[in-house]
Amino acid sequence: MMFDSFGYWVFFASCLVLYWMLRDRPAKVLLVVASYIFYGFWDARFVLLLLGSTAANYAFGRLIDSADGSLRKRWVTLAVAFNLALLGFFKYCDFFIGSFAALFGIAPDGLLLHVILPVGISFFTFEGIAYSVDIYRRQLRAVRSPLDFAVFISFFPHLIAGPIIRPHDFFPQLLHRAEPVDEDRRWGLREILKGLVKKVALADFFALIANAYFNGTPFDGAHVPASAGVFAFAMQIYFDFSGYTDIARGCARLLGYRFPVNFARPYLSADIADFWRRWHVSLSTWLRDYLYFPLGGNRHGSARTYANLMIVMGLGGLWHGASWNFLLWGLYQGLLLCVHRAWRTLVTRAGLTGVVDHRSLLPFWTTLTFLAVTVGWVPFRAADFASTARTLRALAGPFDWSFWAAHRALYLVPLACLGFCIVDRRQRLQDWLVERASNVSVATTAVACLVALELFAPLGSGIPFLYFKF
Known part of the structure; x- marks a missing residue:
């Protein structure tokens, strides 16, 4: 089911x-x-x-x-x-x-x-x-x-x-089994609807484009360029997995149980370390507590710390699946963490922390982190090393604007989501729906979500959740 x-x-x-x-x-x-x-x-x-x-x-x-x-x-x-x-x-x-x-x-x-x-x-x-x-x-x-x-x-x-x-x-x-109060019921229903919209209306749309590129088939009668295929998969895996988590947390809350946060807007991270504090939090903290710390963490010098990061992330990559591509993805993430750690050490020693961390540079660092993470999704999604290399070469080539111009939803939907996150950066709107909104407002929001699901992607599209195979 x-x-x-x-x-x-x-x-x-x-x-x-x-x-x-x-x-x-x-x-x-x-x-x-x-x-x-x-x-x-x-x-x-x-x-x-x-x-x-x-x-x-x-x-x-x-x-x-x-x-x-x-x-x-x-x-x-x-x-x-x-x-x-x-x-x-x-x-x-x-x-x-x-x-x-x-x-x-x-x-x-x-x-x-x-x-x-x-x-x-x-x-x-x-x-x-x-x-x-x-x-x-x-x-x-x-x-x-x-x-x-x-x-x-x-x-x-x-x-x-x-x-x-x-x-x-x-x-x-x-x-002690505590029956959910009205706030719990609202919270659970909000998370379920939010998760369904993420999965059915967003992830499944991006999945069609990503699958077309990585399977070598056309989308809407057109060739999918590497830039669109890789970007679409980056959107798919986030909306897919965070949507699943939202639904899981919502169902658990309605049954009286609380699950921890597993995603905290990871694509808005300003660096790769922050990304892994926000992405699949339950796995990253598990790897930290049961693998990174027992290996010595950062307690035995820089060389040992870098080695531990590479080991942990490499094994974390293999945890996702039996493929050398997953190992490559994990090692790439480990390398990014090592580079970031070395960079922060140099910045601190040079006394440039205030300059580098100035809020005016935040959009630049966030964009750079997103691009680095997105490139990393190539071996995660590609079938083998040959497909990975072919996609990376295509990404380094000329940018194909025609497909993006013909399918504006590919970038307008993420931009709309980004705009919502900026407007509701402290999630006050979501909290208002749970804590203070009238029943009419809550019901109207729920109906709007259900209508959006019916219009854009009815239930049972046949595209499975990505993490079900892990």
């Missing part, structure tokens, strides 16, 4: 009504059952995988919590190894077999296992690792209730594509 399908909203509405009709424990049972039904719609065979992962991580948590000394370390090592092995087998097994076969000139056909990738495995394995490590660090006690732990792992709004929920954020919410 896709978040932008009519079937999902029938499913969610049924869950919502039944959930608030039940008492605490039966309501949690309903959430787990509904989540497994939701997961089973993708591939019923992997319901057992989700159940096995949940049971194993619950057991590891109890074992780590009850142990001390070397035994405690042994259990957490086994817990992390279990989750990485699970992720490695289903996501990377065929990839590495094919890569080694190519390296030694062997035909891979007879070696590949043709393993099917379970949806959401990258997310629930990372949550399992975070749970075990937090218990090992004594930042969290093991959850005694198997039911509560099952809700944490399988809760359907974040099961397929995140955000990655941290145990210390979620488990306290299971202790």
Whole structure:
């Protein structure tokens, strides 16, 4: 069931009504059952995988919590190894077999296992690792209730594509079920409608142009230039993934749970470090806390810091998919972070911080950061190195104005969104709709969103959410 399908909203509405009709424990049972039904719609065979992962991580948590000394370390090592092995087998097994076969000139056909990738495995394995490590660090006690732990792992709004929920954020919410007040209901509905507009009306439009370019097919009877194709994908991936997150957070809030912010207007970042504080926040903070800091962070000199950044971002790239292109994308992001760190060091030593950070230069730095990030999306989207190189060469060539002139929505829509962000830079309009607007104003806004969806892109367009495959 896709978040932008009519079937999902029938499913969610049924869950919502039944959930608030039940008492605490039966309501949690309903959430787990509904989540497994939701997961089973993708591939019923992997319901057992989700159940096995949940049971194993619950057991590891109890074992780590009850142990001390070397035994405690042994259990957490086994817990992390279990989750990485699970992720490695289903996501990377065929990839590495094919890569080694190519390296030694062997035909891979007879070696590949043709393993099917379970949806959401990258997310629930990372949550399992975070749970075990937090218990090992004594930042969290093991959850005694198997039911509560099952809700944490399988809760359907974040099961397929995140955000990655941290145990210390979620488990306290299971202790006391607070029925949403009017502000919560407004907030949840606002996020759902905002997410649907982002996905259905915006991301799916840009997807048509991006797919046409990267698949080598015409769009509206015209050849798509590289500049338009790459820019369209930059818009698609933002509106697609942030739209999904908005819907997930809205659904969770209506069920009485709060998810953390996962996107904070990242394309308005003034530098690459700020971008990664705003983009896919749940993943970037996970990589920071469970990989970058354990590697030493920035505590062992510049050379070690740069190496850690490259390792973390390279692995973060591979987390997105079994492809050398994803590794290239991650290393590129790591290189940008290293260059930015070196640049800031030079600026500070030269005493030019006040000049470089002057507000008049903010549009320049924001534009430069956006261009650097957009170029980085090429290996993320391209099928292989050859396609990546071909696209980069095309971007370096003459600019094709004709396609942009014929399809003005390609740049007018982002400019309109930018204008809205500038006008509502502190998100006061959004907060007003939730906190102070009259019921008539809220209803009018909701109807306007639904009309926009019906006019520009009805539900069920058939274009899947990008992060469902990660």
